[in-house]
Amino acid sequence: MAKKKHYDDDDGRVIANMNIEGMPGYTPDRTEAKASKEPLDLTRLLNQLLAEQADAIAAAPVTVVANLPDHECPLNNDGTKLYRVFANLLENALRYSLEGSRIFLSLRDAKWTDGRSVWRVTVKNTSREYIDFTAEV
Numbered sequence: 001m002a003k004k005k006h007y008d009d010d011d012g013r014v015i016a017n018m019n020i021e022g023m024p025g026y027t028p029d030r031t032e033a034k035a036s037k038e039p040l041d042l043t044r045l046l047n048q049l050l051a052e053q054a055d056a057i058a059a060a061p062v063t064v065v066a067n068l069p070d071h072e073c074p075l076n077n078d079g080t081k082l083y084r085v086f087a088n089l090l091e092n093a094l095r096y097s098l099e100g101s102r103i104f105l106s107l108r109d110a111k112w113t114d115g116r117s118v119w120r121v122t123v124k125n126t127s128r129e130y131i132d133f134t135a136e137v
């Protein structure tokens with residue numbers, strides 16, 4: 001029989017949560033999963049994602065434009081979980097983008113306001129045609 005865990009929320013109410021560890025088919029939820037940080041190359045991870053999703057990208061009625069650096073982008077993180085995050089973003093972009101639109105996947109170096117370096121990954125969807133927003137005189 002499964003044990004019950006009780007948690008208090010911010011209002012002091014008791015919330016019951018079933019602990020079903022050890023039961024067949026049990027998979028931990030996001031709050032229980034532990035991240036194992038390891039050195040990885042973010043450029044390689046995103047290139048791998050694009051390679052593994054090549055069939056879905058080819059079948060989608062959109063154009064995927066990747067702007068990834070040619071150099072290594074080192075990062076300490078859980079590669080499996082991070083891959084799933086980016087795979088989910090790409091899958092959603094492929095699924096919900098309008099036909100003929102473009103999906104851009106980019107990776108670049110950015111800076112925090114305190115000067116620390118970070119990697120910025122962007123997944124964005126734009127229209128099919130290039131739009132020039134310069135003001136007409």
